[in-house]
Amino acid sequence: SSELTQDPVVSVALGQTVRITCQGNSLRIYSASWYQQRPGQAPVLVMDAQNNRPSGVPDRFSGSKSGDTASLTITATQAEDEADYYCNSRDTSGSQVVFGGGTSLTVL
């Protein structure tokens, strides 16, 4: 299987822009989805693999991909965006799913 690498901790000042990245060889073939998980809650999809936001996700969230790296960008970050963020994709064989290790976002 493949691996997806995320920075474990990222911080951003309130109202600023932050980019959370996800790097892996399988991303050269497949796209990534992104999930937000607040403490004690189940993960919530915030960006699908076509870089579309599900209904209810604020438009300050956007997704992109370049080469082997996918990114989730949050503009005008709000306090409620503080959470863990996970990317996932298929592995290079296409028959398994892999998750990144997660990024803990702190809003200062």
Added chain:
Amino acid sequence: EVQVVESGGAVVQPGGSLRLSCATFGFSLDKFSIHWVRQAPGKGLEWVCVDSWAHGGTFYADSVKGRFTASRDNYRNSLYLQMNSLGSEDTALYYCVKEHVIGWPTLEYWGQGTLVTVSS
């Protein structure tokens, strides 16, 4: 309203077995793949397996292959995860997740999870 509800979590001894269930509501189960994802206490998400409608089969993470078996009953709108030869590394909150209409790996609807604790 689309919902998935897991059940069956318990404390089980090392080497033991357990079957988890996932009841689904609000969509046609025979048209979607359902994934199991787990999260060990204080750790990240780990994909366990998928019961794939589109591919007509099940696929497993290397860490559970040969020990876990996923199955579904479309008439009962339910899925099951049979877990055998459990070890401490299997202690986790297990989520049942419905894929997005665009297909996996996008996982759209998550349950609240059911806790499996492997301990003597």
